[in-house]
Amino acid sequence: MPQILLPAMSPTMExxxxxxxxxxxGDTVKPGDVIAEIETDKATMELEADDGGTVxxxxxAAGSEGVKVGTPIIIIAGEDEAAAPEPVKKxxxxxxxxxxxxxxxxxxxxxxxxxxxxxxxxxxxxxxxAPTGPTRRQTVREALRDAMAEEMRTDAAVFVMGEEVAExxxxxxVTQGLLEEFGGKRVIDTPITEYGFAGLGTGAAMGxxxxxxxxMTFNFAMQAIDHIINSAxxxxxxxxxxxxxxxxxxxxxxxxxRVAAQHSQNYGPWYASVPGLIVIAPYSADDAKGxxxxxxxxxxxxxxxxxxxxYGQSFDVPEGDHVVxxxxxxxxxxxxxxxxxxxxxxxxxxxxxxxxLAGMGINAEVIDLRTLRPMDxxxxxxxxxxxxxxxxxxxGWPACGIASEIxxxxxxxxxDDLDAPxxxxxxxxxxxxxxxxxxxxxxxxxxxxxxxxxxxxxx
Amino acid sequence: MARSPARNSARKAASAPPLPNWPRPDEPERFVASRxxxxxxxxxxxxxxxxxxxxxxxYGMGQIGGFCHLYIGQEAVVVGLQxxxxxxxxxxxxxxxxxxxxxxxxxxxxxxAELTGRAAGISGGKGGSMHMFSVEHGFFGxxxxxxxxxxxxxxxxxxxxxxxxxxxxVTYFGDGAANQGQVYESFNMAxxxxxxxxxxxENNQYAMGTSVNRASSEDQLYRRGESFRVPGLQVDGMxxxxxxxxxxxxxxxxxxxxxxxxxxMKTYRYRGHSMSDPAKYRSRDEVQAMREKSDPIxxxxxxxFDEGHADxxxxxxxxxxxxxxxxxxxxxxxxxxxxxxSELHTDVxxxxx
Ligand SMILES: Cc1ncc(C[n+]2csc(CCOP(=O)(O)OP(=O)(O)O)c2C)c(N)n1
Ligand SMILES: [Mg+2]
Numbered sequence: 023m024p025q026i027l028l029p030a031m032s033p034t035m036e037x038x039x040x041x042x043x044x045x046x047x048g049d050t051v052k053p054g055d056v057i058a059e060i061e062t063d064k065a066t067m068e069l070e071a072d073d074g075g076t077v078x079x080x081x082x083a084a085g086s087e088g089v090k091v092g093t094p095i096i097i098i099a100g101e102d103e104a105a106a107p108e109p110v111k112k113x114x115x116x117x118x119x120x121x122x123x124x125x126x127x128x129x130x131x132x133x134x135x136x137x138x139x140x141x142x143x144x145x146x147x148x149x150x151x152a153p154t155g156p157t158r159r160q161t162v163r164e165a166l167r168d169a170m171a172e173e174m175r176t177d178a179a180v181f182v183m184g185e186e187v188a189e190x191x192x193x194x195x196v197t198q199g200l201l202e203e204f205g206g207k208r209v210i211d212t213p214i215t216e217y218g219f220a221g222l223g224t225g226a227a228m229g230x231x232x233x234x235x236x237x238m239t240f241n242f243a244m245q246a247i248d249h250i251i252n253s254a255x256x257x258x259x260x261x262x263x264x265x266x267x268x269x270x271x272x273x274x275x276x277x278x279x280r281v282a283a284q285h286s287q288n289y290g291p292w293y294a295s296v297p298g299l300i301v302i303a304p305y306s307a308d309d310a311k312g313x314x315x316x317x318x319x320x321x322x323x324x325x326x327x328x329x330x331x332x333y334g335q336s337f338d339v340p341e342g343d344h345v346v347x348x349x350x351x352x353x354x355x356x357x358x359x360x361x362x363x364x365x366x367x368x369x370x371x372x373x374x375x376x377x378x379l380a381g382m383g384i385n386a387e388v389i390d391l392r393t394l395r396p397m398d399x400x401x402x403x404x405x406x407x408x409x410x411x412x413x414x415x416x417x418g419w420p421a422c423g424i425a426s427e428i429x430x431x432x433x434x435x436x437x438d439d440l441d442a443p444x445x446x447x448x449x450x451x452x453x454x455x456x457x458x459x460x461x462x463x464x465x466x467x468x469x470x471x472x473x474x475x476x477x478x479x480x481x
Numbered sequence: 482m483a484r485s486p487a488r489n490s491a492r493k494a495a496s497a498p499p500l501p502n503w504p505r506p507d508e509p510e511r512f513v514a515s516r517x518x519x520x521x522x523x524x525x526x527x528x529x530x531x532x533x534x535x536x537x538x539x540y541g542m543g544q545i546g547g548f549c550h551l552y553i554g555q556e557a558v559v560v561g562l563q564x565x566x567x568x569x570x571x572x573x574x575x576x577x578x579x580x581x582x583x584x585x586x587x588x589x590x591x592x593x594a595e596l597t598g599r600a601a602g603i604s605g606g607k608g609g610s611m612h613m614f615s616v617e618h619g620f621f622g623x624x625x626x627x628x629x630x631x632x633x634x635x636x637x638x639x640x641x642x643x644x645x646x647x648x649x650x651v652t653y654f655g656d657g658a659a660n661q662g663q664v665y666e667s668f669n670m671a672x673x674x675x676x677x678x679x680x681x682x683e684n685n686q687y688a689m690g691t692s693v694n695r696a697s698s699e700d701q702l703y704r705r706g707e708s709f710r711v712p713g714l715q716v717d718g719m720x721x722x723x724x725x726x727x728x729x730x731x732x733x734x735x736x737x738x739x740x741x742x743x744x745x746m747k748t749y750r751y752r753g754h755s756m757s758d759p760a761k762y763r764s765r766d767e768v769q770a771m772r773e774k775s776d777p778i779x780x781x782x783x784x785x786f787d788e789g790h791a792d793x794x795x796x797x798x799x800x801x802x803x804x805x806x807x808x809x810x811x812x813x814x815x816x817x818x819x820x821x822x823s824e825l826h827t828d829v830x831x832x833x834x
Contacts, residue, residue: 027541027542028541029537029542030540030543031541031757033547035757053772054768054769054772056765064759065759067758067760068759068760068765072534072537072538091541091543092543185689190690193689212696213657213688213696213697214627214628215660216661217662242626244626245626245661282547283607283608284611284612284624284625285611453829455825456547456604456607456608457600457606457607457609457820459598459819459820460607460819460820460824
């Protein structure tokens with residue numbers, strides 16, 4: 023293979039910086055030799071030669087930024103023609119990707135009058151939140167790290183534990199730099215033993231510490247769910263209020279990119295059904311930071327659901343001790359015609375749909391639940407009172423989800439405000455497939471949100 | 482033979498049990514192979530190596546997505562073990578599974594097409610690299626959750642014993658997986674019920690970025706069965722003949738109704754844990770030294786030449802055939818169509834309700 027293309031070095035990498043060449047024209051390389059250092063958003067990685075040969079040209083200069091995956095970067099002429107692999111043929115385009123979900127949305131029923139109780143008494147959010155003080159642009163990843171670091175600086179009882187959180191700097195680099203600042207006593211690499219370390223963390227919380235337990239992803243917390251639910255969530259109640267369990271279980275949740283059925287589940291609905299737990303699932307970096315700080319300070323056990331695809335996205339984060347209250351939804355976009363309710367990555371989908379809808383003359387309000395339990399139903403109901411129409415957007419399965427819960431709440435308490443049935447737009451009701459076209463078809467999409475919003479607006 | 486007898490005796494001393502108060506098999510001997518057997522093991526190891534290199538390239542081109550864990554460096558383990566199994570035996574492993582599938586005789590086209598997510602893939606494109614299965618070949622996956630395959634493998638053994646069909650199960654897992662509690666629950670049940678299971682720890686010395694001794698209080702993993710009375714043997718997993726010798730003995734022991742056996746294969750992965758591994762946890766020199774001194778393919782090649790079983794031309798011919806096979810598999814995997822969108826809804830449940 024004489025010409026080497028810039029490879030994708032992670033499931034989400036699209037471009038990289040060619041930080042450094044470690045070979046020059048004329049050098050002989052052996053299979054496995056490192057030829058370059060490539061920086062991605064997550065890490066600096068070493069690029070190895072697959073086959074040996076002589077470097078005949080460097081096609082991209084060291085220091086080049088934004089080099090797209092697939093760009094030819096170097097030519098290495100093989101030593102032995104028989105040993106060089108055949109050039110890879112160009113792939114066929116494959117069948118065209120059909121857009122949209124297979125199942126069509128039900129036709130909405132006409133609006134009805136009822137005898138619901140209306141919005142709950144708690145004071146709802148009614149206007150978008152905007153930071154007042156100075157802010158800085160940060161990724162969700164950095165914001166989460168800062169939240170942990172700031173809380174660790176002020177409270178010696180806080181420590182972080184999980185697989186690869188210390189020396190490796192976190193499998194997704196969320197704990198980057200923490201080992202260096204806080205040392206091995208407070209930033210602890212565990213063996214791969216989720217059930218064990220979740221239980222150990224829970225015990226440490228019972229013993230007066232404030233553990234932050236990272237799961238490499240929440241899929242692996244299924245090994246540990248017994249301790250999260252049976253040990254952490256029920257302690258206070260079963261001890262008649264004597265025993266506390268201030269612990270944060272955190273990590274990425276939901277689908278990532280092409281990692282298939284066992285690595286792509288949204289546990290929001292699972293944990294949100296459990297009394298005794300707080301469940302948080304932020305979208306933006308400012309909320310990620312403010313809510314993680316609140317979670318660490320909370321005297322209760324918290325399940326904190328992040329999202330791998332959001333880690334690299336940037337938002338304005340208020341400077342200073344930015345703490346966001348648990349249990350408050352946020353109006354991310356004000357609107358008057360229809361309310362789109364979502365959380366985590368679904369908020370991005372809803373915002374995208376809102377843009378499209380605006381072009382059609384439909385002014386959508388977008389609500390980010392932020393906390394799934396306890397849920398801020400007051401804000402949801404207050405928005406419904408204004409728009410009279412609602413669509414719930416969830417990157418997860420349709421059955422027994424957060425969307426189902428919102429619909430139930432609206433039936434019970436917002437019935438009189440409805441001009442159309444509430445619709446939900448979710449992933450398709452199947453395990454997440456690997457094939458690119460099937461995965462795309464299975465995941466929640468802005469187009470479907472647009473269709474649903476138009477349906478409830480009868481437009 | 483390429484390896485000195487001194488190494489063999491050192492290995493014996495290292496794995497002698499401290500409390501041999503229950504039956505255990507003799508120490509394994511290095512396998513003495515015929516010319517045909519040697520060439521076949523060579524072919525299989527080269528096939529896995531070239532296949533994985535091509536998979537790495539296709540990942541870099543964006544044709545393979547998600548997680549992709551290559552088996553390069555560990556080829557001797559699965560090739561040596563599979564050679565001693567018979568049709569009808571069951572095998573199961575984790576996500577680093579491409580090599581196991583090729584060693585089971587599953588078509589390289591069907592495996593590669595699964596990696597590219599096409600309808601012709603062994604799981605119809607629905608599973609991807611980490612989740613591949615072939616019931617026909619007794620290959621029960623392909624599992625993405627670390628150590629989940631260990632009790633599943635014990636269960637496959639349970640089924641063989643229950644059916645009294647004379648077959649055995651082999652469950653492969655990593656050094657990192659060896660720290661999961663369900664491994665020990667499985668050891669206990671397997672010994673208690675004398676299940677025909679070989680537990681194979683592929684100790685490639687790292688679990689992602691964590692070296693064995695940073696995660697394991699007992700880092701001599703072959704001893705991990707002792708408190709359950711599961712005998713363990715430590716084997717040079719970079720030497721396909723050592724592996725095959727141990728496999729022969731283990732298969733006899735387990736098939737003979739003596740209950741489970743634990744084999745710790747000391748091996749090494751040359752590549753990153755998956756395709757997105759910054760590789761800061763070990764030195765470049767450590768990897769190069771392994772490649773240069775202990776490579777399983779080079780080791781077998783040298784033995785074949787030293788003992789005069791075949792000449793350079795014979796091995797070159799095998800290399801060429803393998804390259805052609807892998808090139809064909811890659812072309813097939815790139816040209817094959819994606820699954821039909823209707824496949825999204827199939828295979829969720831069997832019955833209609
Ligand atoms: C229960 C669970 N926890 C964590 C992970 C993430 N993970 C995937 S592979 C891996 C390392 C496993 O190492 P090892 O068992 O030594 O096998 P190797 O990768 O070396 O073959 C980890 C932590 C997972 N897939 N499942
Ligand atoms: Mg390992």
